[in-house]
Amino acid sequence: MSRPWPSVRLGDVLRRSDETVPILLGADYREVTVKLWGKGVVLRRAVSGAGIAGSRRFVARAGQLILSRIDARNGAIGIVPPELEGAVVTNDFPLFNLDLINLEPAFLGWLSKTRDFVELCQRASEGTTNRVRLQEQRFLALRMPLPPLVEQRRIVARIEELAAKIAETRALRQQAAEEAESVVMASRRLAVANCQTETIELAVVCSAIIDNLHSNPRYAETGIPCVRSPDVGRGTLNLEEALRTDEAEYRRRTIRGEPQVDDIVLVREGGGTGKCALVLSEQRFSLGQRVMMLRPNPHKVMPKFLLHQLLSPLVQEDQILPLCKGSASPHLNIAALKRFSLQIPSLSEQRRIVAYLDGLQAKVDALKRLQSETAAELDALLPAILDRAFKGEL
Numbered sequence: 001m002s003r004p005w006p007s008v009r010l011g012d013v014l015r016r017s018d019e020t021v022p023i024l025l026g027a028d029y030r031e032v033t034v035k036l037w038g039k040g041v042v043l044r045r046a047v048s049g050a051g052i053a054g055s056r057r058f059v060a061r062a063g064q065l066i067l068s069r070i071d072a073r074n075g076a077i078g079i080v081p082p083e084l085e086g087a088v089v090t091n092d093f094p095l096f097n098l099d100l101i102n103l104e105p106a107f108l109g110w111l112s113k114t115r116d117f118v119e120l121c122q123r124a125s126e127g128t129t130n131r132v133r134l135q136e137q138r139f140l141a142l143r144m145p146l147p148p149l150v151e152q153r154r155i156v157a158r159i160e161e162l163a164a165k166i167a168e169t170r171a172l173r174q175q176a177a178e179e180a181e182s183v184v185m186a187s188r189r190l191a192v193a194n195c196q197t198e199t200i201e202l203a204v205v206c207s208a209i210i211d212n213l214h215s216n217p218r219y220a221e222t223g224i225p226c227v228r229s230p231d232v233g234r235g236t237l238n239l240e241e242a243l244r245t246d247e248a249e250y251r252r253r254t255i256r257g258e259p260q261v262d263d264i265v266l267v268r269e270g271g272g273t274g275k276c277a278l279v280l281s282e283q284r285f286s287l288g289q290r291v292m293m294l295r296p297n298p299h300k301v302m303p304k305f306l307l308h309q310l311l312s313p314l315v316q317e318d319q320i321l322p323l324c325k326g327s328a329s330p331h332l333n334i335a336a337l338k339r340f341s342l343q344i345p346s347l348s349e350q351r352r353i354v355a356y357l358d359g360l361q362a363k364v365d366a367l368k369r370l371q372s373e374t375a376a377e378l379d380a381l382l383p384a385i386l387d388r389a390f391k392g393e394l
Contacts (some may be wrong), residue, residue: 004392005147011140013103014096019059021088025049030087032060034068037075038113041066041084057088058095063105065096065112072134073125075118079109094136107152110159111144114386145390155389162385169378173371180364187360188312191353195345203338205306208295210257211268211334212287217253219243224250228288229267229275234311235361237265237277239285253286257293262303264294264310269331274320276310278303292334301342305350308357309342 021029026049033044060066062085068076069092080087080095089095098105111117124138147155203209217226225231225242226249232238245253259265259279266276269290276294287293296303309315319340324330344350388394 005145005151007143008146009140010142010144013099013108013144013146014065014140015099016136017058017061017064017095017097019061019095021057021059023049023053023055023057025053029057030084031057032066032080032084032087032089032093034066034071034076034078034093036071038078038118039075041078041080043084043087055090057090058093060084060087060089060095061097063098063100065098065105065108066093067121067134067139068093069133070131072139073118073122073132075113075121077112077117077121079105079112102146102149104149104152104156106156106160108144110156110386111390113382114390115383116387116390117144147392155394158394159385159389163382166378166381173378177368177371180367184357184360184364185311185313188308188357189314191357192309192312192314192343195343195349195353197343197345197349199341200344201338202294202340202342205297205301205342205344206294207297208257208293209334209338210287210293210295212289212291213253213256214289217243217245217286217288218249220246220249223247225285226250226253226288227265227285227291229270229272229290232265232267232272232275232277232291234275235277235307237279237283237285239283242285243288245286250286253288257295259283259285259287259293260295262296262298264296264303264307266292266294266310266332266337268292268334268337269329271330273324273330273332274310274316276307278307301344302347302350302354304354304358305344306342308354314343315340 023029029047029049029052031044031047032041034041060080062080062082064080066078066080066089070076098108120142121134121139124142125132125134146152219226221244223244223246225239226245227237227239227242231242261279261281261283263279264276265279265287267273267290279293294306296306320332323332323336345353385394
């Protein structure tokens with residue numbers, strides 16, 4: 001690590017805290033943990049005194065340094081935030097008081113997020129036989145740059161200023177993506193609502209409505225995807241992350257009908273109720289629990305038009321939401337689903353609407369791809385800033 005300032009041993013500015021808390025059977029305690037790669041100190045869980053009776057817990061104080069003995073080598077280091085004052089940790093998370101006369105806590109907090117500091121912790125974690133664990137004395141023997149306190153505070157202020165701008169940029173990107181999706185949703189509502197046509201029930205435009213087996217799939221390490229609700233997006237299926245079954249289980253689960261091109265997979269239970277996606281060519285899978293399948297009748301409705309309408313507020317907000325509102329376990333009853341009201345114009349009008357909505361969705365997808373391509377650059381900004389900051393170049 002290139003340092004323009006004098007360096008000190010960590011042991012010169014850190015002192016191990018051994019403050020413990022008595023465990024009372026009738027009391028409740030907050031346990032904290034440290035996320036990997038500098039992502040902060042967070043609440044792990046709430047525990048009852050009865051649940052940890054007989055064990056030893058140490059008290060975390062705001063401004064202390066905390067690390068994971070096992071994962072400090074993976075960046076699990078941080079400063080205890082004020083909101084976790086008085087929380088408890090096990091001995092796997094040693095706590096250190098800082099020499100506040102010479103060391104600004106936020107300076108050490110940002111330093112602990114740098115690649116160089118994590119590499120030092122990796123060295124302090126070597127040499128064990130079973131599990132790799134940080135050796136406390138080796139850790140305290142590590143050296144860190146220590147500019148004057150006023151300079152530390154200047155550096156912290158500059159880092160936090162730049163970090164705030166990065167966070168603002170992320171928020172603006174997220175807002176732009178959400179607003180773009182809102183435009184698509186609003187356009188779906190208008191395009192469908194403006195159709196000059198009669199209202200038709202969903203069952204009338206489907207040649208088949210296929211439910212899952214309502215049994216737990218027998219999963220395998222490899223094989224054919226079995227789609228569950230997390231695998232269904234708003235318009236897309238993600239088969240890459242889906243759990244798998246063998247061929248025999250696939251045949252069992254598709255006894256009611258194998259997915260065909262232009263079928264629509266619909267989530268009918270759980271937090272993702274109403275999400276749906278079109279089956280594309282060469283997508284072979286079975287249905288897990290909580291999902292079902294609609295088979296549009298192409299003589300009455302274009303599959304893509306039906307998908308757009310199912311994803312529109314006319315169905316999502318006006319028909320699905322009222323059925324699920326207030327339910328701890330949202331679900332769609334198939335009988336109610338069959339009665340969903342749809343606007344089905346002529347096939348020529350459907351083609352026109354689909355072309356318009358697909359074009360709009362393509363623009364939104366292009367925006368998302370651009371954001372994804374630039375996300376890596378944004379992710380690299382803060383590490384680059386920290387690298388420069390602790391070389392005295394900021």
